Amino acid sequence: MVGGYFGKFLRVNLTDKKIDLIEFTENTLRQYLGGTGLGARVLYDHTGSPTDPLGPENLLIVMSSPFAATPIPTSGRIDVVAKSPLTGIWGEAECGGYWGSGFKQTGYDGIILKGKCNSPSYVLITDEKVEIKDARHLWGLDTYELDERLKKEISPKMRALVIGPAGEKMARIAGLFTDGMHGRAVGRAGLGAVMGSKNIKALVVLEGSKRPTLVNREKLLESIKKITPDLVQKTEKRKKYGTLASIPFCEETGDLPIKNWAGDRFKEGALKISGERMTETILVNTYHCNNCPMSCGRVVKIDQGEYAPVYGSGPEYETGGSFGSMCLVDDLEAVAKAHELANRYGLDGISAGNAIAFAMEALEKGLITKKDLDGIELTWGNGRAMVEMLHKIGQREGFGWILGEGVKRAARQIGKGAEEFAVEVKGLEPPMHDPRALASVGLAYATHPRGACHTAMSQALEVKMALPDMGYPNPLPPFQVEGKGVLVATMQDYIALFNSLGICRFMLFGGLTINHLAEWLQNVTGWDITVEELKKTGERLTNLKRMYNVRCGISRKDDTLPPRLLSHRRKEGGAVNYLPRLGEMLNEYYEYRGWSEEGYPTRKKLKELGLTDEIKDLPYPT
């Protein structure tokens, strides 16, 4: 047991209802921290290439972290790990809200679910015990309804991490959700389908009484106190307008995807769905996660009109893009409705928006007909049809079933040229940043262990952010190729730390540095951990996840982009004619990582990172 940690990890076999605790050595905890890091260690050791992501042998790992339930800003985020049913490789996703700290307060640092319940169930975790309970009466409820119901049934203070109908029915783009109508989403990689495959509707925690030991509480509080004003002040715009505020700016620079990644401009539309517009119209409140000094969450309300009622979590940058510009929908109320429906059904809003935009294009091109779509007029800009289709996806009805499988599988099913405009990397639909506007985004999508993922935030350094502590006293020019390999690798490793410590990467905007992470970790755990060791840890985590994928057959051939992003030009706007020079960036990236030209970690690198047992899993000596 280490300061910060309880060191208690629940292992729940849903098949035979066996529940026990597992322990990790202090060395393992220090090497993998928690969250997706420690999750990677567990997933690597217990699943692999033959594991069916939707079979009982897959694990659903929900991890807390050493910072959870401490006063550290944004601490207590949830990190979920499983083999992804969407991509067939490494799956991770995380989110904020309050479940993470609540879980930690019951005395645990993680829960590993294996097997499958016979019938719909939920797991109730309290200070005293862990129970697998009947959830047949909860099956079919959407995530908002479910949260309300559980509050009534169990306690208004309970916190639930749940799936909606989409997850129950194992849509491969389903996520896990928490905080009810405030809709915090563990969105990506279809991990909600894994939970659904296990017949688990919710993981419920009841106000626990446990608090982690903090080895040096005073010092920690002092440090937090010192940085907090910056964290508040420098993130003000996000507090004021939410992340949706970025839509018009990203439209201008060519970073905002439009019309299934084939459009050029959405200038007026962007203004209509902007954070400013939302603030002036449907916004009724803001919402913040545990210990967050920023508060980027929105609460919106629509009482009348065709999209009423809407009440709860409002669109952020990603859903503003995926349901807005991607579908050419410039009606903020339609976007807000879609955002809410994605949350209620328990769908990844990024993937769902991509899937609908893809279907709009397929319809426009005549590869599918209105009849295939059960009569839905899914034309560009038709917000009502988008919302109807989202219902179908969430309920897994008709064509919605196909779209719920994700863009890659849907395209294969449609055939006849649809694969050409299916935009995904390793099976994961990309978020709302465009490799043709920001070079590093292409490399980040091509190399992230979960597929098209931008959360390494390299793009922030191509816009206006500097990170002197990470070697970037100034931002990098967005179209520059040189240095982007190092940038993406550096940031992927850095953000891997955030997702292992359970804190929010947006704190970077507020001036959080890696020195804070090291210092706080020292204060919480008592480890004499240095910035250098932390950097090495980040690198270890990325390499372990890469090795997970290598075992699944991934190599350089897969580190690529779909044609739309690689060679389809934008013809107007801020990114006109630019195409990402992926090959050159990849070379820099591999070289910096110490990976072979085929994209395999070398034995030397693995040894250096203490991943010697993984060497045998390389397809051949490197």
Next chain:
Amino acid sequence: MVGGYFGKFLRVNLTDKKIDLIEFTENTLRQYLGGTGLGARVLYDHTGSPTDPLGPENLLIVMSSPFAATPIPTSGRIDVVAKSPLTGIWGEAECGGYWGSGFKQTGYDGIILKGKCNSPSYVLITDEKVEIKDARHLWGLDTYELDERLKKEISPKMRALVIGPAGEKMARIAGLFTDGMHGRAVGRAGLGAVMGSKNIKALVVLEGSKRPTLVNREKLLESIKKITPDLVQKTEKRKKYGTLASIPFCEETGDLPIKNWAGDRFKEGALKISGERMTETILVNTYHCNNCPMSCGRVVKIDQGEYAPVYGSGPEYETGGSFGSMCLVDDLEAVAKAHELANRYGLDGISAGNAIAFAMEALEKGLITKKDLDGIELTWGNGRAMVEMLHKIGQREGFGWILGEGVKRAARQIGKGAEEFAVEVKGLEPPMHDPRALASVGLAYATHPRGACHTAMSQALEVKMALPDMGYPNPLPPFQVEGKGVLVATMQDYIALFNSLGICRFMLFGGLTINHLAEWLQNVTGWDITVEELKKTGERLTNLKRMYNVRCGISRKDDTLPPRLLSHRRKEGGAVNYLPRLGEMLNEYYEYRGWSEEGYPTRKKLKELGLTDEIKDLPYPT
């Protein structure tokens, strides 16, 4: 009946032994000429996406052309067309020799084989009749033996287009061969397997008495007489040393592939396997195809040493690369032996060399063992092992069976990372030019209708050739991106004409222009054909072949290169660090072609080319 043509096309149904003639309108002949052009028309109309390339429903189309059996230099080349068993898309290959003119002299312009014989057979074509004859006693003979046997059995004057044991056993990298020990190969795309699948061992023609009408014989002869000295003189080096002469130069510029496309230099090796070295050592004669003023063919003889006996066709540039530098074999005698064995077994030397180099890498990396290779020590540079493995491939024994399926399928079979270094485009192994040394080569490989194919000769314009008549008064810089889209499109269309008229593209080195083609076609057929019409014809053919592939599911996503060629740098030599900027070139190419950004011919373009019936085969309106 048009001048140059007899207008008689044989249709042979091998299943029910029905043989008849089909006719084409003069308009069709003028629009598609002959060779791969008219072949494309037939294949398009009678096969498609569901056709099993090795099933009886596939066609094997062997086409002559309006220039065959005329005095036109290099005329009478053979053009073979079928759906490719190697790639599953458009398949074409052609070669020189004497069969084409011989066939024409029996009175036919093409033969279309459908169905399948019950037992090994051959087709005998004479002035008087066409017969399907028993070939059970010929089954198993290699192509050299077979030619000798048929000469004895039928007539020393017979000419045979045959398959070897590899084609009989439907190796997907098997070709058709002619001229016996002089080994002219219809190598690419596995068309020999199609012939094998039909149980046809040979197409034999007996000295026919027919001669095509030449509408303006005098003018034709005059024009030929005028250009011939140039054709002779300007191609002298090839006459003197064969195409193998280019090996050291291409090694210097980084154009010669080395060590399965991952090597950097082969400087001394290149000198040891050069055309000059061959001339000094094992060369005993040269060989030229019908009416050829150049004579690039070699005849070599090895009487002693471990590779004896070798006697017949000697290595050219492609086999020098594929069995030489690709396998790091610097022993000219081993390369000559491999060249002969490929011919004898009836294997495409390019694909076979690629496959062996691939296997050498798989062994080095430990993905396969010596045991998997039936004990063969298939290490880099081991010429003896290479020759042993070639026997296995030709006989389809042990691991040779897998390699005979081509690199793509072999990699899939091996798994465990082998796909990463499987170098192919659309399933076809590339010839011996490197996209990292000559930008246009990458685009040519990515876009040619049969997969990785360099025969559009764009690369010649990146080295030293100028083609003023095609708009290129000067060569283009090899690493330049701009203009390469137009260059590759222009040359693909141009060379499509050569392969429809049955003449050799090497005549370009001798100063042949498109004006000659137009003039000769006028003189032969009497058509008032212009250079402009010819260019349009070339474009029509490329578009028709593209449409064949579009029907098979091909689009921009497939117009790409494997990682080795796209993003793996050469670290030394003339092409150090250069990577082809494929996306940019593709855009220029599509734009120039009037294709959509998804790589589909637009309706407008198809209409313009008279391909209106094909519009319905687009996956969606473009």
